[in-house]
Amino acid sequence: MRFIILIPLVLLLEFYTFSALRTLTRNKFVLIGFWVLFAVVCAVSYYQMYLVQKDGKFSLNTGYTVALFLTYVVPKLFVFAFLFTEDIVRVFETAFHYFKSDNTIKEAIPSRRKFVSQLALGVAAIPFAGFLYGVIKGKYNFKVIKQQVVFEDLPASFDGYTITQISDVHAGSFDNKEKIEYAIDLINQQKSDTIVFTGDMVNSVAEEMHPWVDIFKRLEAKDGKYAVLGNHDYGYYAYKTKEEIQENQNKLEQVHKEIGFDLLLNESRAIERNGEKINILGVENWGASRHFPKRGSLKEATKNLEENSFNVLMSHDPSHFDYKEKEVDQSDRFNLNKVLEEPNIIDFEKKIHLTLSGHTHGMQFGIEIPFFNFKWSPVKYRYPRWAGLYKEAGQYLYVNRGFGFLAFPGRVGIWPEITVIELKRGSVSA
Structure with missing residues (x-):
């Protein structure tokens, strides 16, 4: 229709x-x-x-x-x-x-x-x-984007700590094994301390990832590999019953294990150095759209954290950063929206220093001129924070442009991204 x-x-x-x-x-x-x-x-x-x-x-x-x-x-x-x-x-x-x-x-x-x-x-x-x-060509035109982010309260032992972020793999769209192998090698060449994946492993079903597991297994990071789920990872688009959706999620969780990703379902992990630590947090999908599952819980993910700890959060949808829920959504047909009331990140009671998201793909179409610091895509009218680094209320959000592609099997002007974020300790200008 x-x-x-x-x-x-x-x-x-x-x-x-x-x-x-x-x-x-x-x-x-x-x-x-x-x-x-x-x-x-x-x-x-x-x-x-x-x-x-x-x-x-x-x-x-x-x-x-x-x-x-x-x-x-x-x-x-x-x-x-x-x-x-x-x-x-x-x-x-x-x-x-x-x-x-x-x-x-x-x-x-x-x-x-x-x-x-x-x-x-x-x-x-x-x-x-x-x-x-x-x-x-464009859909496999992988770009490594390096971003330095400065914090006054970053533990000294983590000054210079590097995180490689990928997002939105959408494995069901791939059609070139050599290009994906090249991208995985490119990620490993960054030699980051940790690797994070911010959701949407597949388009619809867990089986889409099966041909690519052995390639993604090659990802290496000395402090581990962490992941969260995105809206496409629940099978919400392919299955008609709650049981089918849950079975698909179980299969996808197993895929993450086979790859070596520590899948964080509203959980946190601590990384320690010289008696100091930072926390890697991961929430399930949560965002502004009523059409996507809302299962993320900051309260659950942060319940074991110490006061004044340094926190890096993985949350698939960037609208989680500052979206204010106007009304409770009661339309959940499969009880996927387990968490109906969720505070946004910048208003949360515990400080989230850096949030890593994806989801938008930069719409896979747009114009970027780095020399003039210019970027535009139609997706900005749906997601004001759609690509790159943003700061508000002393907190940062980085939105990855996506590793893969969905629907349109290509990219025009907005290329697939591998992000390398370096955490630095120093004074921060207002």
Whole structure:
């Protein structure tokens, strides 16, 4: 049904693109082929969405269908923008000359329309090429991002301590073993003190990770590897009963053990050096959306902590950092929302120095220009804290852009991320 709702918008884009194409050629085979291709793309897309709705599972074929649809449709938004703007100008000019009884407009429009059509199609070729690159190369274009974070109360023994963070593996989307092996080697090359994984190991079901367990087993860190669950890890999208969901979670917990991850389910672990320590905390999924399970509990995760301890928290969804629950959600059909009332992180009674999250993927689409410290993605309008480091109330949040990909099997401008965070002791400016 949601796909059908898109049809009027897509048709509008098609008619405008067809109009631009027709100004450049009158070849019947080209013009007929345009509409035949449109019918094929719509039929394939509808069929794959039907399979997802029927089975509740997202396959590689579905992912490539999403890529086909987006690569086919998104560039036409640019064609529409140019031609629609030209149409508005034409309406005003026509009205102006009508009242002036001037007919020169009739000669000016055809040549201008051809120029605008050529310009529009030329500009549309840029995102078209970008999407192709994103599917072929961009999804495995792993970037190591290093971030230093300074704290006045960091125990001296942990000055220079390094944490490598990955997030949002989404193993069910992978299709290239060599690229994943390369990424795992790249993580190990950082030689961080510890490795953390902030949720979404799979798209829907635990079995998706089975072909990749032996590769992820190679991850090494002297102080251990820690993980939490994300919203996709509960099987909530694939199964229809509480028993099936719990069985899937049990299987995924076993997968974490096989890899060597210490899975923290509202728990904490202490890392000690020279009689000093920091705490690694992990909560289950908790965030602003009512569509995702809310099982995280800061109270449970921190119940054994000493006062004034230094705390690093893994929480999959960055909205947990400052979201204020307006009302208690009682719509939980499988009792997944075990914790209905949860304080956000910055208002919590015990200080969380650094929160590590993922979830957003940076929407796998956007623009980043590091030299100008500029970044933009449409996901910012849903998650204001969507990528990189943020600070509020003396506490830090880092949002990882994601290791894998979901739905669209590619990345355009927002590349897969391996984060290396160095903890430093020092004075902090206001």
